[in-house]
Amino acid sequence: MTHGTPDISVLAEDAEPSTAERGEFTALERRLLNDFQRDFPVSERPYAELADRLGVSEAEVLGALGDLTRRGVVSRVGPVFRPRTIGVSTLAAMAVPGTRLEAVARVVSEFEEVNHNYEREHEFNLWFVVTAPSEARLAEVLTEIEARTRLPVLDLPLEHAFHIDLGFRLW
Amino acid sequence: MVTAAGAGLKTLERELVGAIQAGLPLAPRPYAEIADRLGVDEPTVRARVRDLLEAGVIKRLGVVVRHHELGFVSNAMVVWDVPDDRVEAIGRALGEAEGVTLCYRRPRRPPHWPYNLFCMIHGRERESVRAHIEALRAQTPGLRDVAHAVLFSGRRFKQCGARYGEPGLARASVEGHDHG
Numbered sequence: 001m002t003h004g005t006p007d008i009s010v011l012a013e014d015a016e017p018s019t020a021e022r023g024e025f026t027a028l029e030r031r032l033l034n035d036f037q038r039d040f041p042v043s044e045r046p047y048a049e050l051a052d053r054l055g056v057s058e059a060e061v062l063g064a065l066g067d068l069t070r071r072g073v074v075s076r077v078g079p080v081f082r083p084r085t086i087g088v089s090t091l092a093a094m095a096v097p098g099t100r101l102e103a104v105a106r107v108v109s110e111f112e113e114v115n116h117n118y119e120r121e122h123e124f125n126l127w128f129v130v131t132a133p134s135e136a137r138l139a140e141v142l143t144e145i146e147a148r149t150r151l152p153v154l155d156l157p158l159e160h161a162f163h164i165d166l167g168f169r170l171w
Numbered sequence: 172m173v174t175a176a177g178a179g180l181k182t183l184e185r186e187l188v189g190a191i192q193a194g195l196p197l198a199p200r201p202y203a204e205i206a207d208r209l210g211v212d213e214p215t216v217r218a219r220v221r222d223l224l225e226a227g228v229i230k231r232l233g234v235v236v237r238h239h240e241l242g243f244v245s246n247a248m249v250v251w252d253v254p255d256d257r258v259e260a261i262g263r264a265l266g267e268a269e270g271v272t273l274c275y276r277r278p279r280r281p282p283h284w285p286y287n288l289f290c291m292i293h294g295r296e297r298e299s300v301r302a303h304i305e306a307l308r309a310q311t312p313g314l315r316d317v318a319h320a321v322l323f324s325g326r327r328f329k330q331c332g333a334r335y336g337e338p339g340l341a342r343a344s345v346e347g348h349d350h351g
Contacts, residue, residue, distance in 0.1 A: 044203070065197055078191055078232065080231050081230065116327075119327075156277040161266075168272055
């Protein structure tokens with residue numbers, strides 16, 4: 001899902017904090033968001049299993065998850081892969097003069113290999129993740145970005161992951 | 172598509188990764204739908220998914236939320252310059268700390284970039300994120316006196332899932348904050 005889909009109201013209100021605190025989620029939605037970030041059943045009817053645990057119907061679970069996905073709150077129900085197991089990737093950073101930031105960000109975002117591209121408050125103010133099928137293509141993308149922007153790119157590939165991803169407690 | 176890093180995966184597993192990376196179908200029998208797409212039977216799909224979980228290729232399987240849309244709009248990348256001989260111990264401690272959503276070792280790039288340990292903290296506002304970082308410094312042995320920087324996120328210019336070059340695939344393997 002590309003960020004910024006215009007019909008999603010929560011995305012349009014980036015400046016407004018605490019969608020969750022405003023009570024915009026039903027009890028069922030809150031439990032789906034908080035309690036099922038891992039250990040999704042690998043069974044014939046996994047959503048029916050969730051429904052049993054929640055005391056609702058399978059159709060209600062599917063309906064709620066579909067709705068949360070359309071609202072952009074849920075990215076997907078599915079896997080989070082360990083980085084660099086099914087492709088190669090790196091975290092890259094650039095120190096961009098403030099007046100050029102938007103234009104440089106636009107060039108970077110044009111690459112389909114770039115999947116996150118953020119401003120951060122630092123001398124290195126543009127941070128993006130590049131993911132590619134091969135090391136060769138990854139290096140090529142970084143070189144092309146340097147050539148097109150005439151700015152150096154810091155290449156900061158992951159060397160070791162210490163964190164075990166258990167999901168994120170929301171409430 | 173075979174990749175350098177993915178070369179260890181068998182063909183069916185690679186196809187399966189491609190078929191599920193954008194998410195499981197929101198349908199009563201999601202694994203059966205995947206099986207139909209791949210031309211294999213449903214128990215095979217479930218067995219291979221279990222293999223990928225067991226091998227750690229899939230870190231977790233479940234609801235993947237978007238923090239920002241849930242009100243966690245303040246997101247700080249905290250970077251530390253930790254002595255090389257202590258990075259393993261400190262990284263492990265930090266990675267297990269409450270509220271740390273990522274913890275990675277990355278290379279230094281002197282003279283511009285002296286930091287070798289990265290972690291991510293999400294919060295509903297900056298003050299709570301700052302307090303959280305101070306608590307981490309106080310409670311994690313070895314972190315109190317090392318140079319660090321806090322990089323709060325600003326505008327999101329692009330956020331979508333990773334693409335690994337599988338034809339016809341749209342998105343979504345790496346989580347929103349999961350910096351490869």
